[in-house]
Amino acid sequence: DTAVSQTPKYLVTQMGNDKSIKCEQNLGHDTMYWYKQDSKKFLKIMFSYNNKELIINETVPNRFSPKSPDKAHLNLHINSLELGDSAVYFCASSQDGDLLRKQFFGPGTRLTVL
Amino acid sequence: GESVGLHLPTLSVQEGDNSIINCAYSNSASDYFIWYKQESGKGPQFIIDIRSNMDKRQGQRVTVLLNKTVKHLSLQIAATQPGDSAVYFCAATGHSSASKIIFGSGTRLSIRP
Numbered sequence: 465d466t467a468v469s470q471t472p473k474y475l476v477t478q479m480g481n482d483k484s485i486k487c488e489q490n491l492g493h494d495t496m497y498w499y500k501q502d503s504k505k506f507l508k509i510m511f512s513y514n515n516k517e518l519i520i521n522e523t524v525p526n527r528f529s530p531k532s533p534d535k536a537h538l539n540l541h542i543n544s545l546e547l548g549d550s551a552v553y554f555c556a557s558s559q560d561g562d563l564l565r566k567q568f569f570g571p572g573t574r575l576t577v578l
Numbered sequence: 579g580e581s582v583g584l585h586l587p588t589l590s591v592q593e594g595d596n597s598i599i600n601c602a603y604s605n606s607a608s609d610y611f612i613w614y615k616q617e618s619g620k621g622p623q624f625i626i627d628i629r630s631n632m633d634k635r636q637g638q639r640v641t642v643l644l645n646k647t648v649k650h651l652s653l654q655i656a657a658t659q660p661g662d663s664a665v666y667f668c669a670a671t672g673h674s675s676a677s678k679i680i681f682g683s684g685t686r687l688s689i690r691p
Contacts, residue, residue, distance in 0.1 A: 505684045509679055
């Protein structure tokens with residue numbers, strides 16, 4: 465069973481379009497994240513939600529809007545897509561607590577903006 | 579600003595040898611460190627972690643060493659196998675869920691037969 469799943473796996477779209485990426489985790493974790501990985505493999509956190517509340521919001525354009533309908537889902541909506549948005553987007557989840565904040569990552573969504 | 583860096587972008591080792599991947603971090607307040615492995619076309623996968631109150635932690639064929647004095651950690655992989663080929667990331671963060679998680683730039687490990 466997939467722990468963290470993302471859809472779609474690949475997304476090719478034109479500049480200016482609006483698109484969404486969905487993420488679901490079945491681990492019962494409280495915290496979910498979105499990361500962007502560029503072509504040089506650099507992984508940067510974008511957002512973090514804990515129990516449906518936004519707790520980390522890095523400096524990303526407001527064209528990016530995360531939405532968490534429940535603690536098992538964290539979707540990412542992107543308006544007015546730009547060429548520079550092309551990257552692999554990873555969703556992750558973790559169970560915060562005294563132990564460890566190790567994160568479980570989804571398989572990634574490769575976004576290509578033409 | 580905060581940063582987590584790796585000393586080498588690529589590392590090539592002979593199959594069966596030990597691999598050592600190094601990482602430096604800048605934020606003294608970091609108290610939790612994680613190593614991830616990312617295979618081609620997949621998401622990062624947790625390998626091992628360590629809290630700042632420890633200086634060494636061992637897993638199966640992997641050991642993480644933490645030197646808080648010089649803000650350095652390393653990942654040692656014993657008897658490197660072809661399946662270890664991947665990009666390895668270190669990450670550092672604080673103790674609360676609101677703490678930033680800073681990832682290093684990654685080291686690509688390749689295995690020579």
